[in-house]
Amino acid sequence: xxxxxxISLLCCLLVIHVHGEERPSYITxxxxxxxxxxxxxxxxxxxxxxxLLDEFLDVAAEYDCKLTLYPIGxxxxxRDKDNWQRALDEGHELGxxxxxxxxxxxxxxxxxxxxxxxxxxxxxxTLGYRHEMNTVRYPYGAGRYRGTKSSFxxxxxxxxxxxxxxxxxDSTDAREILRKTQNGSIILLHGRKKxxxxxxxxxxxxxxxxxxxxxISDLLDIKPAPKD
Ligand SMILES: [Zn+2]
Numbered sequence: 001x002x003x004x005x006x007i008s009l010l011c012c013l014l015v016i017h018v019h020g021e022e023r024p025s026y027i028t029x030x031x032x033x034x035x036x037x038x039x040x041x042x043x044x045x046x047x048x049x050x051x052l053l054d055e056f057l058d059v060a061a062e063y064d065c066k067l068t069l070y071p072i073g074x075x076x077x078x079r080d081k082d083n084w085q086r087a088l089d090e091g092h093e094l095g096x097x098x099x100x101x102x103x104x105x106x107x108x109x110x111x112x113x114x115x116x117x118x119x120x121x122x123x124x125x126t127l128g129y130r131h132e133m134n135t136v137r138y139p140y141g142a143g144r145y146r147g148t149k150s151s152f153x154x155x156x157x158x159x160x161x162x163x164x165x166x167x168x169x170d171s172t173d174a175r176e177i178l179r180k181t182q183n184g185s186i187i188l189l190h191g192r193k194k195x196x197x198x199x200x201x202x203x204x205x206x207x208x209x210x211x212x213x214x215x216i217s218d219l220l221d222i223k224p225a226p227k228d
């Protein structure tokens with residue numbers, strides 16, 4: 001009991017210390033994972049061509065690649081339920097890329113909350129249950145220079161997100177992707193035909209080079225936030 005009291009007191013002092021010295025960060029932003037490990041994350045945004053999802057998943061399965069998908073809410077339709085569920089069943093990850101691809105950097109607090117929550121609602125309507133996501137990706141990457149302690153970052157946190165996944169490789173050209181990718185890279189692609197073609201070129205090459213292709217949460221070692 002005495003030990004418990006001592007620990008509680010220590011925690012209080014730590015909290016006072018943190019708040020007294022400087023404001024806390026509301027979020028953490030990442031542009032890559034560790035450069036020490038031969039692991040990369042391939043992330044696929046927007047999904048204006050959601051009909052292609054099953055073909056993306058086929059290619060990923062062939063090369064033992066776990067994808068991270070960042071659809072915007074308005075591109076998630078109940079008719080594609082089986083494919084979104086298949087993605088989760090096969091170990092891929094979903095993240096929040098806003099509902100309508102709005103530039104969040106220019107949005108009000110309430111608009112930021114609505115954009116992220118409405119995307120969650122669209123996904124829930126399609127899957128038939130609430131699916132918690134670990135990361136946000138800002139549309140256009142806009143907001144990346146607002147820092148982690150601003151009112152902007154606070155709004156992202158209030159929407160339920162602590163981790164923002166950006167990228168360090170942004171190209172649809174397979175050769176350029178292969179040239180720029182290194183340990184820890186986060187590769188940005190989009191859910192459309194030409195990116196599917198690039199994926200078909202890069203996955204066998206990455207596999208042959210010995211890269212492990214993991215989800216963003218695996219790459220960044222993000223654990224799901226504890227439920228309140
Ligand atoms: Zn986007």
